[in-house]
Amino acid sequence: MRVNFTVNGRQQEADDVWEGESLLYVLRERMGLPGSKNACEQGECGSCTVRLDGVPVCSCLVAAGQVEGREVVTVEGLADYAKQRAEHGGCATGTCGTSLDAAKSWEARPLDGQAGEQGELSPIQQAFIDAGAVQCGFCTPGLLVAADELLERNAEPSDADIREALSGNLCRCTGYEKILDAVRLAAARQEEAV
Amino acid sequence: MAQHPQVATAPAGTPTNLSQGSKTKGGIGESTLRPDGTLKVTGEFAYSSDMWHEDMLWGHTLRSTVAHAEIKSIDIGEAVAMPGVYAVLTYDDLPTEVKNYGLEIQDTPVLAHGKVRHHGEPVALVAADHPETARRAAAKIKIEYAELPLITDEASATAPGAILVHEGRDDHHIGHVPHPNIVHRQPIVRGNADEAAARADVVVKGEYTFGMQDQAFLGPESGLAVPSEDGGVELYVATQWLHSDLRQIAPVLGLPEEKVRMTLSGVGGAFGGREDLSMQIHACLLALRTGKPVKIVYNRFESFFGHVHRHPAKLHYEHGATKDGKLTHLKCRIVLDGGAYASASPAVVGNASSLSVGPYVVDDVDIEAIALYTNNPPCGAMRGFGAVQACFAYEAQMDKLAAKLGMDPVEFRQLNAMEQGTIMPTGQPVDSPAPVAELLRRVKAMPLPPEQQWLAAGEEADVRALPGGLSNTTHGEGVVRGIGYAVGIKNVGFSEGFDDYSTARVRMEVVGGEPVATVHTAMAEVGQGGVTVHAQIARTELGVTQVTIHPADTQVGSAGSTSASRQTYVTGGAVKHTCEKVREKVLELGRRKFGSYHPAWATAELLLEGGKVVTDGGEVLADLVDVLEGDAVDLELEWRHRPTEAFDLVTGQGHGHVQYSFAAHRAVVEVDTELGLVKVIELACAQDVGKALNPLSVVGQIQGGTTQGLGVAVMEEIIVDPKTAKVLNPSFTDYLIPTILDTPTIPVDVLELADDHAPYGLRGIGEAPTLSSTPAVLAAIRNATGLELNRTPVRPEHLTGT
Ligand code: FES
Ligand code: FES
Numbered sequence: 001m002r003v004n005f006t007v008n009g010r011q012q013e014a015d016d017v018w019e020g021e022s023l024l025y026v027l028r029e030r031m032g033l034p035g036s037k038n039a040c041e042q043g044e045c046g047s048c049t050v051r052l053d054g055v056p057v058c059s060c061l062v063a064a065g066q067v068e069g070r071e072v073v074t075v076e077g078l079a080d081y082a083k084q085r086a087e088h089g090g091c092a093t094g095t096c097g098t099s100l101d102a103a104k105s106w107e108a109r110p111l112d113g114q115a116g117e118q119g120e121l122s123p124i125q126q127a128f129i130d131a132g133a134v135q136c137g138f139c140t141p142g143l144l145v146a147a148d149e150l151l152e153r154n155a156e157p158s159d160a161d162i163r164e165a166l167s168g169n170l171c172r173c174t175g176y177e178k179i180l181d182a183v184r185l186a187a188a189r190q191e192e193a194v
Numbered sequence: 195m196a197q198h199p200q201v202a203t204a205p206a207g208t209p210t211n212l213s214q215g216s217k218t219k220g221g222i223g224e225s226t227l228r229p230d231g232t233l234k235v236t237g238e239f240a241y242s243s244d245m246w247h248e249d250m251l252w253g254h255t256l257r258s259t260v261a262h263a264e265i266k267s268i269d270i271g272e273a274v275a276m277p278g279v280y281a282v283l284t285y286d287d288l289p290t291e292v293k294n295y296g297l298e299i300q301d302t303p304v305l306a307h308g309k310v311r312h313h314g315e316p317v318a319l320v321a322a323d324h325p326e327t328a329r330r331a332a333a334k335i336k337i338e339y340a341e342l343p344l345i346t347d348e349a350s351a352t353a354p355g356a357i358l359v360h361e362g363r364d365d366h367h368i369g370h371v372p373h374p375n376i377v378h379r380q381p382i383v384r385g386n387a388d389e390a391a392a393r394a395d396v397v398v399k400g401e402y403t404f405g406m407q408d409q410a411f412l413g414p415e416s417g418l419a420v421p422s423e424d425g426g427v428e429l430y431v432a433t434q435w436l437h438s439d440l441r442q443i444a445p446v447l448g449l450p451e452e453k454v455r456m457t458l459s460g461v462g463g464a465f466g467g468r469e470d471l472s473m474q475i476h477a478c479l480l481a482l483r484t485g486k487p488v489k490i491v492y493n494r495f496e497s498f499f500g501h502v503h504r505h506p507a508k509l510h511y512e513h514g515a516t517k518d519g520k521l522t523h524l525k526c527r528i529v530l531d532g533g534a535y536a537s538a539s540p541a542v543v544g545n546a547s548s549l550s551v552g553p554y555v556v557d558d559v560d561i562e563a564i565a566l567y568t569n570n571p572p573c574g575a576m577r578g579f580g581a582v583q584a585c586f587a588y589e590a591q592m593d594k595l596a597a598k599l600g601m602d603p604v605e606f607r608q609l610n611a612m613e614q615g616t617i618m619p620t621g622q623p624v625d626s627p628a629p630v631a632e633l634l635r636r637v638k639a640m641p642l643p644p645e646q647q648w649l650a651a652g653e654e655a656d657v658r659a660l661p662g663g664l665s666n667t668t669h670g671e672g673v674v675r676g677i678g679y680a681v682g683i684k685n686v687g688f689s690e691g692f693d694d695y696s697t698a699r700v701r702m703e704v705v706g707g708e709p710v711a712t713v714h715t716a717m718a719e720v721g722q723g724g725v726t727v728h729a730q731i732a733r734t735e736l737g738v739t740q741v742t743i744h745p746a747d748t749q750v751g752s753a754g755s756t757s758a759s760r761q762t763y764v765t766g767g768a769v770k771h772t773c774e775k776v777r778e779k780v781l782e783l784g785r786r787k788f789g790s791y792h793p794a795w796a797t798a799e800l801l802l803e804g805g806k807v808v809t810d811g812g813e814v815l816a817d818l819v820d821v822l823e824g825d826a827v828d829l830e831l832e833w834r835h836r837p838t839e840a841f842d843l844v845t846g847q848g849h850g851h852v853q854y855s856f857a858a859h860r861a862v863v864e865v866d867t868e869l870g871l872v873k874v875i876e877l878a879c880a881q882d883v884g885k886a887l888n889p890l891s892v893v894g895q896i897q898g899g900t901t902q903g904l905g906v907a908v909m910e911e912i913i914v915d916p917k918t919a920k921v922l923n924p925s926f927t928d929y930l931i932p933t934i935l936d937t938p939t940i941p942v943d944v945l946e947l948a949d950d951h952a953p954y955g956l957r958g959i960g961e962a963p964t965l966s967s968t969p970a971v972l973a974a975i976r977n978a979t980g981l982e983l984n985r986t987p988v989r990p991e992h993l994t995g996t
Contacts, residue, residue: 038243039462
């Protein structure tokens with residue numbers, strides 16, 4: 001089958017997709033976007049987390065056919081997504097979350113090369129580096145997408161909020177403490193910037 | 195469309211484009227940020243499962259569904275006939291007489307021949323144009339098995355007439371093991387444990403069971419093999435030791451080592467689980483057979499069969515102590531289940547026995563450790579390597595003794611703590627700082643977390659802070675707190691006479707008007723941060739800002755394994771050593787070019803600092819740019835730590851270890867005694883790291899190691915059905931690793947007592963925290979519940995007696 005959808009603001013078309021192929025497989029193996037990781041392919045680890053119409057999902061559990069006509073943001077598009085959010089006022093109150101409409105109306109500037117070449121990172125990406133929250137980094141893309149969505153919903157999350165929001169993302173290397181630090185750091189910087 | 199990580203020309207997918215590294219500042223002792231951090235947060239860092247080639251095929255492995263059986267027949271007809279299938283390989287297709295591999299003993303078949311010895315053993319391979327086609331084709335292969343009796347434990351392994359897991363063994367351990375189903379046996383006898391026992395006022399005995407833990411690294415076993423024009427193969431793969439893989443791969447393929455070119459691709463964690471080969475040979479065989487690039491990526495289910503696990507163990511311990519609290523003796527027997535193939539079992543036995551006493555002074559010991567061959571899943575290296583199981587047992591014993599003597603458990607440990615100069619049970623003196631009592635003091639001195647944190651003043655209980663969490667199983671009734679302590683000792687580096695060395699190539703030249711150092715090693719960066727530290731070392735030694743880390747590959751000499759907490763010590767040592775020699779050459783060059791301008795060139799102690807040659811008095815003699823202009827200094831050198839020796843096979847005596855590292859933990863838990871649910875509230879750690887080359891990474895390593903120890907204490911275990919020897923829980927649904935909700939805050943107190951024998955005084959750090967966190971959590975749960983608890987992991991039924 002053929003699937004048409006938007007990835008990181010760019011219209012994409014995938015041909016000859018098998019019935020059983022997951023969104024994760026299509027992103028990684030057909031779109032050339034291997035940033036979303038394949039650690040369990042069972043919905044247990046969160047490494048493959050992307051936003052589908054603004055909502056964080058395990059892309060390994062989404063059948064490719066389900067994304068027809070929809071909007072996907074992966075870690076590769078995170079910096080741009082965060083930037084656009086900041087430019088459009090984002091969510092400063094900590095209560096608004098992402099409405100489906102708001103998510104749908106979001107449009108990324110299409111990237112020509114791979115993400116990151118522009119050298120700009122989203123606050124959460126920078127915070128992960130600065131806090132030492134990245135070791136092997138395999139969990140990182142999924143955690144970043146989940147943490148970014150948390151900060152969009154809740155600008156001042158408590159530790160318990162952070163733990164709850166990231167409880168679906170396994171990390172085997174860090175012991176999570178520095179991941180908590182990173183989210184706190186990004187929240188604090190966001191606060192400062194307002 | 196964005197580009198795939200293509201490997202045809204440049205390995206853009208490999209974690210090698212670390213040019214960002216050059217922008218990161220910082221010498222040793224600074225919390226320099228990872229050079230690969232930006233790539234990792236943008237999704238560009240290409241792990242082994244991200245490798246991609248335009249015209250590649252997908253490989254898939256067919257694995258045995260039974261644990262022990264003769265293979266009667268294999269019918270690949272239907273599989274080969276499927277459209278999209280390019281090759282189906284079995285044992286008969288192996289190209290040479292070398293059909294087995296192994297780290298120390300070559301007993302592991304590339305593909306099963308004649309029989310299978312464990313559930314999940316690879317039997318056949320398929321290459322197809324889509325991973326699903328490959329899987330479906332594999333499912334069409336028909337295998338007829340005739341099942342054999344199972345060897346699953348010590349009793350069945352050594353029973354009279356027991357079937358041998360490996361008939362006709364001819365490895366070098368067979369001469370000293372009491373039974374061919376025992377891989378290796380290491381006794382340690384020192385003093386006279388029987389006589390010393392007579393002096394004991396109290397004696398405690400215990401039998402402990404340590405469950406089978408999985409490394410559960412998140413990046414699945416995977417890689418890409420690309421056939422090359424000269425008949426060789428390029429392999430992009432995640433591993434812990436490129437050269438060890440190469441040594442095992444090339445003979446099976448019938449290729450000289452130069453024709454198997456390996457490049458490290460991004461490694462998503464390792465923890466010992468990538469020391470053994472997984473898909474390496476399989477991908478190469480398929481690539482060479484089909485003439486096309488072949489990618490293999492295990493899914494999580496397969497990953498549980500694709501690597502060796504931590505040895506489950508039974509430990510029998512007897513300690514005695516005098517009434518004033520001095521340990522008199524230790525008698526212990528440690529039985530490790532090595533599973534169907536040897537892997538690292540012999541070395542694990544050496545570690546378990548030589549570290550079975552723990553960081554305590556006991557002069558009279560009678561110790562025996564063995565590893566069995568069984569039909570259970572093969573076990574080998576995992577963080578802590580044999581020392582973990584022993585620590586679980588001896589720390590439980592320390593608490594039992596303290597309780598029997600009516601002493602404080604920490605004071606009792608401190609009273610018996612080893613220190614610099616203590617003689618190990620192997621007769622080897624501990625010749626660097628051993629701050630065991632101090633680490634315990636520090637961890638005890640940390641402030642305790644407040645009681646009943648689920649209650650904020652006047653508000654309803656926050657269930658998220660309670661055992662059971664969001665499942666809302668309690669509001670605090672039936673919840674009791676417990677506190678427990680533990681401390682452990684781990685050896686650093688490869689032991690028992692192993693020629694443990696590493697190689698570094700360092701080049702210095704002027705690029706774009708700036709002095710640049712390039713560091714090339716074959717070190718596997720598995721997430722631990724070695725690449726960061728290498729750049730820090732080069733900056734410190736060579737006085738430059740710009741350091742490029744060259745891709746890790748087999749074009750440079752071996753770096754040894756990224757394991758045994760050795761990589762910063764040994765490859766870091768090699769980088770330091772090579773930088774020092776490069777510095778000498780640079781100074782020679784300077785002397786030749788500018789020596790006549792200033793007498794200090796000949797007389798003073800010269801340093802490289804801030805891109806300049808300076809005297810030890812701080813006088814600038816030249817810019818490195820001017821010294822290096824038109825020249826490059828390039829050296830590749832090996833570096834070794836001081837030698838070790840084998841343990842005597844009868845007495846266990848021998849200077850077998852290079853260095854020790856020590857960590858202590860205090861665990862605070864809350865247990866819902868009604869449902870048997872445990873919440874670990876805090877897991878504080880104090881560790882001596884000798885010298886923290888990168889404090890941020892050091893703390894990250896300690897917290898990560900602590901969490902893996904927490905996992906095995908309360909949730910992690912591969913469950914093997916004792917009746918069928920089949921793995922019952924190969925998924926993240928059923929094999930649980932700690933989530934962020936299961937992991938408490940982990941305050942870390944880092945001590946830096948330099949080891950004069952090591953580069954910069956550093957001490958290996960990665961493993962020690964994994965040792966003591968498990969027994970600390972167990973001690974805290976015992977403290978909360980009053981239960982004996984002698985196995986890991988503790989499950990609700992052990993706490994509620996159901
Ligand atoms: S890969 Fe999708 S949740 Fe693990
Ligand atoms: S950093 Fe390795 S899994 Fe999280």
